Amino acid sequence: MSFAARLAELGVTLPDAPAPAANYVPWVRTGDTLYVSGQISAGPDGMIKGKLGDDMDVDAAAAAARCCAISLLAQVKAACDGDIDRLERVVKLTGFVNSTPDFGDQPKVINGASDFLVEALGDAGRHARSAVSAASLPFGVAVEIEGIFQIR
Template sequence: MTDPIEKLREYGYELPAPKAPVASYVPVARTGNLLYVSGQLSSNDQGVVTGLLGDTMNVQQGGNAAELCAVNILAQVVHMAGVPLHEVKRVVKLTVLVASVPEFFEHHLVANGASNLLVGVLGDKGKHARAAFGVAALPFGAAVEIEAVIEV
């Protein structure tokens, strides 16, 4: 299999520095062989990608925001948990929160942005269970926030 970092570059990303917690929590908690990655926002070097699906953002833009969340999850695994991506055994589960209007019903399509990136970078180890749902608002006006459970 191709090195996951090289696969990430094929998507146009470098592994960023991990985002620091903005409240009283840790970015990654480990118990045994499981990593619980705290919710990662749709953010990059330019800041938080904000928006409301079904209002100021469409599904494609939301999927791109979810992709950023997945990149930030990988950064937490490597930098905060100290686990190289090639040592990830499996992405177990994602919980995807999508800031949206009540009439928006395509949260699952937004979540595909993250899911597709993780499978693309990690291969079969990136396949996971998932929940995706809409919320009225997220911290800093973020469009998407995703938490993950990862086996190492």
């Protein structure tokens, strides 16, 4: 099954790729490697804000991380001239979680993105990963995730 068909089966429509918020590009391709800039947690209703260990729980933050993964795939689709099926695999994610100094469940938060990518892409969605704490993130969002992808 194609990735586009699997996303449709899951009821996921990739949005237009979010525009950069400053002086950088949303992605850079070198050979068959695509580096996608950090995508902040945002959904149809706007930015998903919160601080883990303070005013947001792990389940809500994992849902925010899933939104980041959807934005990452939107950027991949844009980089592939609108054809998400040119994606070969997810290589690596780096997830940043807006969290208090004593919060230690960053991996559980970023699982929201990882689990979604495997559900949507199968083995091509399995990836290396880092999940780290951040004292704050742009606009007060809960999660930001950047990715490295292999495309054709």
